[in-house]
Amino acid sequence: MGLLVDGVWHDQWYDTSKSGGRFERSVSQFRDWVTVNGQPAPGRERSFQAEPGRYHLYVSLACPWAHRTLIYRQLKKLEEVISVDVVHHYMGKDGWTFLKEDGATGDSLYGSDFLHQIYTRADPKYSGRVTVPILWDKQTETIVSNESSEIIRMLNSAFDEWADRSVDLSPAHLLSDIDALNERIYPSINNGVYRAGFATTQSAYEEAYNELFQALDEIEARLSVSRYLLGDQLTEADIRLFTTLIRFDAVYYSHFKCNQRRISDYRNMSNYVRDILQIEGIAETVDMLHIKAHYYGSHATINPTGVVPVGPDLDFAAPHDRERLSEPA
Numbered sequence: 001m002g003l004l005v006d007g008v009w010h011d012q013w014y015d016t017s018k019s020g021g022r023f024e025r026s027v028s029q030f031r032d033w034v035t036v037n038g039q040p041a042p043g044r045e046r047s048f049q050a051e052p053g054r055y056h057l058y059v060s061l062a063c064p065w066a067h068r069t070l071i072y073r074q075l076k077k078l079e080e081v082i083s084v085d086v087v088h089h090y091m092g093k094d095g096w097t098f099l100k101e102d103g104a105t106g107d108s109l110y111g112s113d114f115l116h117q118i119y120t121r122a123d124p125k126y127s128g129r130v131t132v133p134i135l136w137d138k139q140t141e142t143i144v145s146n147e148s149s150e151i152i153r154m155l156n157s158a159f160d161e162w163a164d165r166s167v168d169l170s171p172a173h174l175l176s177d178i179d180a181l182n183e184r185i186y187p188s189i190n191n192g193v194y195r196a197g198f199a200t201t202q203s204a205y206e207e208a209y210n211e212l213f214q215a216l217d218e219i220e221a222r223l224s225v226s227r228y229l230l231g232d233q234l235t236e237a238d239i240r241l242f243t244t245l246i247r248f249d250a251v252y253y254s255h256f257k258c259n260q261r262r263i264s265d266y267r268n269m270s271n272y273v274r275d276i277l278q279i280e281g282i283a284e285t286v287d288m289l290h291i292k293a294h295y296y297g298s299h300a301t302i303n304p305t306g307v308v309p310v311g312p313d314l315d316f317a318a319p320h321d322r323e324r325l326s327e328p329a
């Protein structure tokens with residue numbers, strides 16, 4: 001694990017020394033937008049017009065943020081429109097690599113060895129973390145965005161000429177509710193598990209742990225009366241929550257010490273996870289080998305032996321009971 005400084009790779013773990021042992025996620029730096037007519041997003045100058053075959057995703061199957069983008073690509077039926085490469089699950093001293101093994105594809109565009117070479121191809125002087133996902137423009141050979149929350153908003157509508165338009169995960173009338181839920185769920189749950197797991201002091205860990213389980217209890221209550229977070233319609237907020245919940249029992253519960261309860265101990269949330277997993281296209285985006293091998297194998301400060309637990313046995317294909325909460329059509 002490391003980062004680029006002026007385009008040069010340095011092997012370095014997260015520094016929590018200046019924040020009382022708290023893990024603070026750095027802000028993504030490539031923030032342009034693909035738009036229908038190529039009009040730059042407000043406050044932006046670079047223009048990226050939606051076109052089939054022009055854009056490429058670099059993802060890790062382990063990563064919950066990259067997972068969001070893969071789910072959108074499936075649900076919007078963009079497989080032929082946006083190509084994908086998958087990095088290897090092990091993130092060691094070279095960061096993410098393109099080692100072709102266990103279903104990792106390698107870099108089909110440039111044959112690079114390391115993901116950081118994609119960042120320096122876009123900006124030879126880039127300083128910062130080298131993260132997935134990346135939305136890459138094959139035409140101008142640059143990174144459009146490395147911020148998953150924005151990439152999924154682009155995938156939701158910018159490519160609709162070639163996509164399944166009937167799928168809209170952030171309809172205008174729900175947008176402010178989605179944003180409000182994201183504001184609650186991102187710090188306490190999506191990033192909350194990382195804040196617990198990467199904390200290097202007891203107090204930083206307990207702060208994150210308490211916030212996490214308080215938020216999970218709230219979600220459980222919400223899901224006791226509503227099929228999805230915002231009623232009968234699956235939205236962006238569900239996808240963003242799902243990618244954390246699906247990893248929880250296998251990884252966050254033990255590896256990140258988030259062990260007050262498993263998701264399988266929550267009746268509503270566990271059924272909800274299976275409900276979403278069983279939507280056509282979603283199961284293909286979940287790769288438990290990459291998920292477990294990455295976390296247990298790559299975080300030497302947390303699990304120095306790199307031994308990957310065999311369990312737990314999780315049956316996401318088992319029936320769920322969520323239909324009881326839907327309005328009859």
Ligand SMILES: N[C@@H](CCC(=O)N[C@@H](CS)C(=O)NCC(=O)O)C(=O)O
Binds near residue numbers: 064
């Ligand atoms: N805010 C970013 C976060 C992406 C992110 O942190 N990805 C992790 C993998 S789960 C990563 O690549 N980390 C490498 C690092 O921090 O060096 C997003 O949502 O796209």
